[in-house]
Amino acid sequence: MNTTIINQPNVETSRTVEQLVAGQATSDGAGVKLTRVLTQNLQHRLDPFLMLDAFGSDQPDDYIAGFPDHPHRGFETITYMIAGRMLHRDSAGHEGLLENGGVQWMTAGKGVIHSEIPQQEEGVMEGFQLWLNLSKRDKMNTPWYRDFKATDLPKFVTEEGVAVTVIAGESHGVGGAVTRDTTQPNYLDLHLPAGARFAQQLPAGHNAFVYVYRGEVRIGGKAVPAMRMAILANDAQADGVVIEASADARVLLVSGQPLKEPIVQYGPFVMNTQDEIYQALSDFRDGRLGETA
């Protein structure tokens, strides 16, 4: 679906950049090299988002072993594959091949054990995994899963030539592939030609950030270079954000409604209390975590 939208929504006052974050080089799974852009110390500031990992390499040793079987409980994982092929299998019986431009949305809920294994022995593997928290009420829900091929994702082009993929939420009247009532995530991938401007309305109470993965943009007069996350200030008078491309740029724009609940994380489990973490660990140890019944 490709629609040309004539009118940009009116954003009178853009949010400003509160902080630029470089992220931390790390590895996860069976030695996959990645940059953890949204780290644990930012979970309260960027509530309801818990983590953003960026991975990108043309060196197979950096990704080939993938992420063998591991559990999750209490949140959702959204994997956006820019380039590469990754096979997902989980204990709820879901299986899917994630390819160039595709998205996999998994709600771990009360528990999933899954693997994410590259299906390529050479070439570029690039993408992102975002973790979105579930409310206390939803943490023990039944697991849910969907794959979206690139062609299944809602897309449009603005009159300034900005190509927009609406992974979640809504932009310029175009609904995203997924919507969530409680956290109201908005997740856009924007390809901006040099000089173009993109405006997105955002409720002032929603936490929001931009991650630039190609080129450079300006937000509220501040330069945001490639490989940086800009945390957007919750300026009370701002009605959205205006992103201007200083060069051809590709960015993720992510926002959501904070849950304002306690966050207790132990590795792949994110709950509200320490006791719930102990419960997750014992359920996993006893083989109850990935049970489908």
Ligand code: CO
């Ligand atoms: Co996982």
